[in-house]
Amino acid sequence: MPGQTRRTADGGPGPVDAASRRVAGHLRDAILSGEIAPGERIRQEEVAERFGASRLPVREALRMLEAEGLTESQAHKGAWVPRLGRHEVDVIYQMRERLEPLALAESLPHLTEDDVHRIGEIQERIEANTDLAEFLALDREFHLLTYSGCPIDQLSSMVVRLWNSTQHYRRAFMYLSGPGRRWVVNAEHRLLLDAIERRDAVDAERHLSGHIRRTRIELSRHPEVFEGTTP
Amino acid sequence: MPGQTRRTADGGPGPVDAASRRVAGHLRDAILSGEIAPGERIRQEEVAERFGASRLPVREALRMLEAEGLTESQAHKGAWVPRLGRHEVDVIYQMRERLEPLALAESLPHLTEDDVHRIGEIQERIEANTDLAEFLALDREFHLLTYSGCPIDQLSSMVVRLWNSTQHYRRAFMYLSGPGRRWVVNAEHRLLLDAIERRDAVDAERHLSGHIRRTRIELSRHPEVFEGTTP
DNA sequence: CTATGATGCTTTGGATCCAATGATTGCTGG
């Protein structure tokens, strides 16, 4: 799952990746892929041993992930992946409905023709794809690419953060709902892509907010997503 | 400037404050009060010596502040307070226009009668006050109190983050514009407060987004705010 | 048999020391 490693700072020509950022990247992938589930605790020493580093960069990595909404921590009690409730996920999707159209509008003027072309290619791969994990990765890549021209760091990082913290529930939802309504996603993506190609910010914002809103409402009809995995 | 110290985690019954959180609190106050200006670099050792700690908790504190949008950092190049441009601040205000009404709507049902009463008291102190620094602190306290019932951590912390990163420019703007349009703020606050007392989320959201929007537009007419302090 | 308190064990937080990287400054050659 490349492309979203190295987020917070170091965005520029940063030549090296410090150990703390490397550990953060591995941990991020582990959380986003579902290997570490919500509610699960993260022990510093275990992570340090796994990635061949000392505990210190692990601590810094956990702070970075905390900034991205991927972990929570409390003094002397450790860190864990936050477990979200039904209402919490619903509100986070409402935040996406309000923020991502703005990110798209800010990004649109800066997207190159090549960028738009790549977005179209991703959509073709989405339509040809059948694997669930790959669909999630491609969908994420599709949307984040549409925001990639946004020059406002605060906005970009908040959008990524919202995607991160709901990734697990999106996966659980897609798993439950099956591929039956995949065509709706494709239609929405196609309309969004067309608006982007026409550089029509108004249409793009409308299609995007509708896309997120529909997902939120369908997701809210699967309450079983939020009850699972109670050890 | 109390009330906003100890943000990120530890929100619950956290009994102690670790040294890193204490350092983060002091640094946060220093940045929000303007003592450390945008663009200024922060040297770890200097901070460590100043607050009587080792460099390690300072490093963790800088990560926490990075999470709150108060600092930026790059590997082997250190940390500094980010300097924002005119357009960047404008977009951040647009983010506020979209997010804070949602935070208010989520908060409203959970605000107690006592909360609402305290908000009214703060507004009275705002109207009686003449000092600029105190106005900024009270205004911040007013708005954050209206969001204090919001149970969605992600939303609350994002709102605080947006307030944090624009605090310096808000102060510069208030300093330039003078008290001449203070009455507009008071009128908007009064209408907002009334809607809150009536538990009218629709009205409250409208007044709030209008309040932020007007501030954004007046702020955008003072480009000199963003050019100052070039050493 | 249960509840309460003390003790040890695990895990995190902090301090000091060492290594690596970036910037600055001085030197040398054109």
Added chain:
DNA sequence: CCAGCAATCATTGGATCCAAAGCATCATAG
């Protein structure tokens, strides 16, 4: 006199060691 290069210095990143706080278990008394 200026440009480029190299060496030194300041600053950050990382590893190891030590202290403190939570948590669980076990023993003991009611």
